Amino acid sequence: MALIEEIRDSLIVGNAPQVSELTQKALDEDADVLEILNNGLVAGMDIVAAKWKAGEYYIPNVLIAARAMKQGMQIIKPKLVEGDYKAKAVAVAGTVKGDLHDIGKNLVVMMMEGAGFEVIDLGTDVTPEKFIQTAREKNADLILMSALLTTTMMSMKDVVAALQASDIAGKVKTMVGGAPITEKFAEEIGADGYAADGSSAVEKAKAMLGIAA
Ligand code: B1M
Numbered sequence: 001m002a003l004i005e006e007i008r009d010s011l012i013v014g015n016a017p018q019v020s021e022l023t024q025k026a027l028d029e030d031a032d033v034l035e036i037l038n039n040g041l042v043a044g045m046d047i048v049a050a051k052w053k054a055g056e057y058y059i060p061n062v063l064i065a066a067r068a069m070k071q072g073m074q075i076i077k078p079k080l081v082e083g084d085y086k087a088k089a090v091a092v093a094g095t096v097k098g099d100l101h102d103i104g105k106n107l108v109v110m111m112m113e114g115a116g117f118e119v120i121d122l123g124t125d126v127t128p129e130k131f132i133q134t135a136r137e138k139n140a141d142l143i144l145m146s147a148l149l150t151t152t153m154m155s156m157k158d159v160v161a162a163l164q165a166s167d168i169a170g171k172v173k174t175m176v177g178g179a180p181i182t183e184k185f186a187e188e189i190g191a192d193g194y195a196a197d198g199s200s201a202v203e204k205a206k207a208m209l210g211i212a213a
Contacts, residue, residue: 002092003022004026004031004039004040005040005193006018007019007022007023007026007040007072008040008041008043008044008047010022010068011040011041011045011048011069011072012047012048012051012065014064014067014068014073015063016066018025018029019069019072020071020072020075020151020175022042022077023036023041023072023076024065024075026040027076028090033076033079034094036072036076037076037080038199040048040072041073042107043206044065044069045066045069048062050130062064069103070106073110077110077133080111080113080114081113082108082112082114082153083113087178088117088206088209088211089118090117090118090119090120090138090142091118091119091120091140091141091142091144092120092134092135092140092143092203093105093108093119093120093121093144093145093146094122094123094124094126094130094145094146095123095145095146095147095148095178096125096126096152096156096159097125097126097152097158098125098151098188099125099146099147099148099152099155100157101124101126101146101147101178102124102125102146104146104177104178104179105124105160107197108144108146108177108195108197108198110198110201111199111201112144112198112201112205113200115205115206117202117205120134120138120140128155128159128161129162129182131159131162131163132162132163132166134169134191135163136166136167136168137173139174141209142172142174142175142205143159143174143175144174144175144177144205145174145176146176147176147178147180147182148178149180150180153178153181154189156174156176156181156189156191157189157190160174160191161190164190164207173192173193173209174191174192174193174207175192175194175204175208176194177194177195177197177201178192181194182194193205193208
């Protein structure tokens with residue numbers, strides 16, 4: 001079996017040590033880092049998600065798969081972020097209030113860092129106040145919000161509203177993303193941008209801030 005498929009399958013069963021070992025091996029063998037990410041780690045997590053939806057997996061299965069995913073991501077991170085280290089702009093990132101999903105947000109953060117952005121990652125369950133306060137303190141250009149639950153996505157609207165009512169309104173742009181988020185939703189809540197995945201988040205951020213590709 002090809003190495004990338006072995007990474008995917010080890011992630012599905014939540015074997016974190018094996019995911020780490022195989023991911024390192026793939027890098028050592030000069031496999032393309034985006035192939036490891038998309039066809040190995042993300043593909044594995046997609047299957048975990050499908051199994052959970054189908055009732056074949058329970059939360060502990062998902063948690064151990066998520067842990068394996070994070071370990072794999074840690075190994076590819078230096079490769080993903082290598083290259084252009086010059087900070088093009090400053091972004092504050094987080095998963096919104098009430099939401100603890102961080103795998104997608106972490107991916108977006110890595111891709112942004114890889115593209116030269118300085119990213120202050122506030123983690124999960126981030127309140128609107130914390131987003132605004134940090135953006136002000138760090139003189140940020142962009143706030144990146146992630147949400148995975150239909151029950152938490154409205155918190156993005158609260159962040160946009162808090163920003164608009166603040167002294168840094170007009171200085172900081174907002175971008176939203178996550179599985180339930182759409183372009184239409186982004187427009188409805190007044191966010192400046194939406195992206196479906198990490199690569200498009202980078203492209204969108206550059207376009208929004210007028211940074212040459
Ligand atoms: Co959760 N969960 N979960 N979960 N979980 C979902 C989201 C769900 C769709 C599963 C399902 O039922 N089919 C469902 C939400 C239903 C809904 O709201 N409509 C759900 C639920 C219900 C829950 C709980 C409520 C379950 C419970 O307790 N009863 C609970 C909520 C906890 C909370 O947050 N308060 C819960 C808990 C968990 C775990 C802790 C077990 C675990 C999270 C572990 C972790 O993140 N550290 C977990 C997981 C892993 C999932 C699924 C299976 C996978 C999510 C994931 O990591 N995907 C998920 C099912 C699914 O999504 N189909 C599910 C891989 C990741 C790479 O993709 O995060 O979509 P994603 O990120 C993508 C894009 O969306 C985008 O780029 C990323 C890369 O391509 N993106 C952005 C993300 N953020 C972006 C920001 C941007 C731009 C793009 O710009 C700023």
